[in-house]
Ligand code: FAD
């Protein structure tokens with residue numbers, strides 16, 4: 001009998017997968033760095049570096065554990081830069097009698113590998129990644145017969161199923177959701193805590209990428225790559241988060257500040273998405289902190305975090321598999337405007353946008369509210385083509401993998417799905433941004449003005465968005481009140497004219 005070849009993709013770095021329980025000379029693991037993956041989007045350079053570093057560390061770990069492995073670097077002369085083409089010669093050289101792979105999280109790779117496996121003359125098998133807390137198609141089944149996918153009911157079911165923050169069938173504290181207590185502005189900078197430095201030199205990979213001519217965006221970190229690329233680093237970051245940041249997480253979850261891009265956020269998304277960490281171990285670590293010291297941690301902080309991982313993360317994955325591939329083409333408002341150039345340069349006089357974009361270019365990171373209520377909010381108000389918005393989000397963030405990027409961007413942020421993910425568009429004027437951040441005080445524009453000299457673009461574009469999309473939004477019961485306000489506005493014509501002027505001159509903002 002020939003060998004079994006097992007493919008491990010770059011986001012399948014789950015060291016506890018049952019595959020690795022037995023060591024066998026008849027099993028050959030394969031990992032590869034390929035142009036197919038570096039080139040399907042314009043990725044942030046730190047994202048490519050983090051993926052390759054994490055993959056190399058994982059391969060080293062498997063090899064050290066006694067497993068047989070072929071690791072193809074991008075510059076390996078044998079590497080023909082596509083997964084199927086490399087597999088062809090690897091299977092042949094190994095005289096393989098069987099091919100196995102873990103189910104990819106992305107539709108694109110799922111289609112590619114299932115087609116490839118079907119065409120093989122040897123037997124093949126796809127296995128679960130043993131990472132998520134729900135099956136791929138479970139969300140669709142959960143909501144069969146219902147009009148909308150309501151995150152809250154899914155989340156409550158997950159709390160019960162995994163017995164998280166529960167006493168029997170009831171929430172431990174008598175209340176399911178503390179979202180209303182998660183909306184404070186940072187009072188001052190004295191609360192800020194430096195995140196741990198996990199920097200490493202990635203010079204040799206950087207050189208390899210430059211030599212190969214891989215096109216990337218964003219800045220290389222001057223002091224090395226500061227993302228957790230091994231399981232140990234992921235655990236170290238989780239422990240730091242639980243000890244230092246969790247006590248403030250929920251309360252300041254929506255806050256934004258010029259002095260600190262991370263605030264009390266965990267920075268765990270990369271480690272989770274490439275599966276160095278398991279979502280349940282993260283949730284359990286957080287719950288345990290609260291159970292041991294409810295005074296220090298406070299239920300609103302802990303529940304706020306658990307809702308993200310146990311609720312939103314699994315829910316978005318479920319939406320992805322329920323709605324793809326059609327989801328990738330939805331454009332409810334028919335938006336067609338190109339993405340303004342400052343999304344790539346950060347060069348705009350809107351301080352909130354400049355802060356969030358520059359931070360993203362520098363760190364490959366922005367937290368949820370920066371993504372949703374600044375860059376996403378602006379793109380929606382300005383009527384940007386969701387294809388271009390998606391391409392930007394898919395490239396720029398270290399944690400961006402399509403299943404979680406597109407559902408958040410096209411769905412939650414751009415409402416291009418017409419209400420599959422969210423019940424109404426997430427849009428706001430300067431009011432919200434000012435309430436949650438210190439951005440407006442350093443801005444060229446005036447946060448209180450809706451029209452005229454230096455009027456904040458978010459103000460007139462907010463009303464213009466609603467006026468332009470009246471036929472699509474007025475009947476939404478969560479929105480109707482907006483139109484009542486719009487119709488009563490004394491300066492409505494001037495505000496809408498200001499919106500038109502900004503729309504015609506988006507690049508100059
Ligand atoms: P924390 O605030 O510390 O949250 C903890 C964890 O909860 C995260 O690590 C993440 O795993 C999970 N989580 C939180 N919110 C969400 C959410 N809405 N959907 C799924 N998981 C969530 N997240 C990605 O992982 N990849 C993406 O490509 C991505 N694109 C996004 C695009 C837009 C427009 C928006 C609005 C959100 C996007 N998110 C994405 C969700 C969220 O912004 C990030 O998960 C989060 O900012 C990562 O930082 P953190 O680890 O410090 O998160």
Ligand code: SF4
Nearest residue numbers: 350352430440443456
């Ligand atoms: Fe952003 Fe307007 Fe505030 Fe300037 S005034 S930071 S553009 S919301």
